[in-house]
Amino acid sequence: MRTTLFARGAPARSPAVIHLHRHDLPDGLDLGPIVAIDTETMGLNPHRDRLCLVQLSAGDGDAHLVQIVPTAMGGRGADCPNLKRLLQDPAVTKLFHFARFDCAALHLHLGVTVAPVVCTKVASKLVRTFTDRHGLKDLLKELLGVEISKQQQSSDWGAPDLSAEQMAYAASDVLHLHALWARLEGLLAREGRLELARDCFRFLPARGALDLLGYADPDILSH
Template sequence: MAKTLFAAPLSSPRRQSDSMIKLHRHDLPDGLDLGPVVAIDTETMGLDPRRDRLCLVQLSAGDGNAHCVQIVPERLGGRGADCPNLKRLLANPAQTKLFHFARFDVAILRAALGVEVAPVRCTKIAAKLVRTFTERHGLQALCRDLLGVEISKQQQTSDWGAADLTPEQLAYAASDVLHLHALWARLEGLLLREGRLELAEACFRFLPTRGALDLMGYDEPDIFAH
């Protein structure tokens, strides 16, 4: 059963308190349609997809609402990777998955759920291709610079493996997907302006392979570093 929560307000044109956050344990509900482009993020116990477990998957259709799926291991009374609706969406070739720093997310989703996530877009790669005048490519900086939206990172390093997530954690998790559609629209315009959209698309197509290489241990040394 989904639990509906409301996030704390943020200083933005659209208050996050106007957004609805639904928490689902184990899987997305049957029949949920999140449209052709789905913003996705993950929360984990750490930043090594070979070691750290997946705890939460956040999704948004770009409608101002967020769905958070809590992944609970079987040893803790959950269903683990038994989430057929979520896995079907992640692998659906007709739905584009929109991430920020997709390299990590596609790797952890492959490791935890055994699914290749495709097709994908990544706002961090897009930003690096067109915002070469700055090193500010984090989600917080991009939302501030391109959308005039302030998002908080206070809960980023909290315990995502807890059985009961706090409203503050869920508000933080939702903020990572609620603005990705608008952010992509701005970045896609910049990619078109600078003639780099095709280059970006080639990078996006490679991301599932890059994630697989990371899981095999080819993150360091990077085989492309030469």
């Protein structure tokens, strides 16, 4: 299934094409060396709330959405060999916003350790210390002049058929991450914190695993 998306505030260009895939990425799809990734779940508790959708973009303006349909609904559950292969590929950098949650959800539901990763939320917190606005919506507006809607954030991602509005929302979370990381990477380099950011990124898969084991609260890294 394909649909198109126009992003408000984005530079003039051809509209994005959104590809919806059920169960897995198609064979032979090459998304390049840096892939923007996000997830949609039924809620914020990975142990309770199932993984419903994984969004990916190569940074080319198009988005690929992998809908994971459970076997009880006629799907294949977490049988996603192509997606799993990409998530674990050491030659592909996975670009997230709030990788801590996404890495944990992907580890639990797909059984993979996602690496290497970059997180734009961590990057923003390291270098934009003059503000507490580190959400994706705020970052895209302030750094790229792109406005996205969060209206579908709390919608039913477990529905067997996603609406056009849901797909547009899901795609918007990955379509601009490459450009956002380019801006943040430049700021980190300017402030001498790029290597520190890379060290933080390397720890994020382990941070997600700690969360799954119940070490989010109390946090073993706190006093």
